[in-house]
Amino acid sequence: MKLISFDALRTLNFPAHTYIKPELYLAHLEAIQDADWLLFPEYWQLPALHFALGARIFPSYASYALGHSKIEMTRAFSACAPEHLPFTLIKANTDENAELIWQQMPLPFVAKIPKSARGQGVFLIETRADWQAYLAMTPCLYAQEYLPLDRDLRLIVIGHKVVGGYWRIQPEGGFHTNIAQGGQVMAGTLPTAAVDLVERVSAQLDIDHAGFDVAMLGQYPYLLEFNRIFGTQGVQDLYGDFNQHILTYLFKQTEHDPSSPNSPNRPRDGRKRPWYPNAA
Template sequence: MRACRNVLTIGVHPNFCDYGEQERHLIRSADKIYYPTAFYAELFDTLGKATFPSYHTYKCVQDKIKQSALFQLAGLPHLRTRVFFGKRQRGRIRDYFSLPLIAKEPRGSAMGRGVFLIRNDAELDAYTRDRHVVYIQEFLPMDRDIRAVVIGGRVVHAYWRIASAGEFRTNVARGGRVSLDPVPQAALDLALETATVCRWDDVGLDICCHDGQYTLLEANMKYGREGFRAAGIDYFALMEQLIDNGEI
């Protein structure tokens, strides 16, 4: 947030003692710390100091297993998803899913990396062979989905992502394009409900339409800004306004 005029940025040190005396005073006396990293977010939460994003947001960063479990626990509509641990459970994937199916790296992946279309048993065997944890979702033949960005309790931007020819992933980083066609209100309502229930205050939610119902694919706390640029939205000016208004 160095580009935001209303935020004082002093950087992140892995050892708190590396901050100077004045910097330590600023941190301790600040009403809110912005983007403190997952490590410090947990510590600040323990001390009762407000952060943005919230500690609850940080807990689910790039962790699809936690996200799916949270969606299911909260009763939110979520694409049929299951996690398999160990060889015995991996052998039961075909008891729950037909081919083709989607396999994802359960932690640490972004921008469409670590997402695989599994079309036959040979590909499934190759994918699972050296993995202890396997994250599987049903495959839906679709060429587009919705990215809805929720910041500070409201949907600040939403747009369609349309896959390129021959590509099953809609990620812009994988050749997908942004469409600013109107996003249905039902999808926006689902995004806001999800962010509110999960206590996430800075998140990009991927949503698709399945059997006439909008359903969650996954959450992205490290979302791209291509959709903002396509719409002519100055992301940093937006963040400044949200801070000035007390929304974040």
């Protein structure tokens, strides 16, 4: 496979490939069009790479588009697995909507800033003062049912398959399970219900590289969110890196797609068509 990477650190241990600085990609259009896969581009590169050039991108376009905002991913979850989504209200940040959510959400509840990571934009709302402080920080209101748990699951998806996972335990007196916020990694059995749910949703939405966060209420899984570029702190100690899983997935998709630059079935005029994994 001919691979081009736009993220030198993420692909440091990959086999032979070409690294191109994202801001210089237009100077390498011929190489880009000849590549089998473009790895880890920047979000701002997608319109040109996906729509204009019809290039194969990893992670998938859907992984980028849905993973860019908690609002987008939540709306997708609500369409494909509504029974596994905690009660959630998403509204514009107006005084009227703020009061409506305050009246509808039982205390405590969780409020999130749509574009945030590492637990930095997730707040436990217990009082009116908490709510007012949140309102001053966010362009859009995102309120979600609080699940009274002291841990959740991080499931790693590569190519629509769960290839590993672990439990994240809240620190004493804390609310977040994120490792960056003091959460602790604990190895343990991955519940089948959670694995099956995440694999179904990731396949339906074409999310092929993500860390899914799942809350287990008894034996019942709830989808919280996913991160397209998930942290490796903790997970590498359990599984090492996931490079081989990525390469195996890319190779299988290259074999499946006749528009590969190296495929004898590629159109003779050299053009590449956009690749859609569910296309016949």
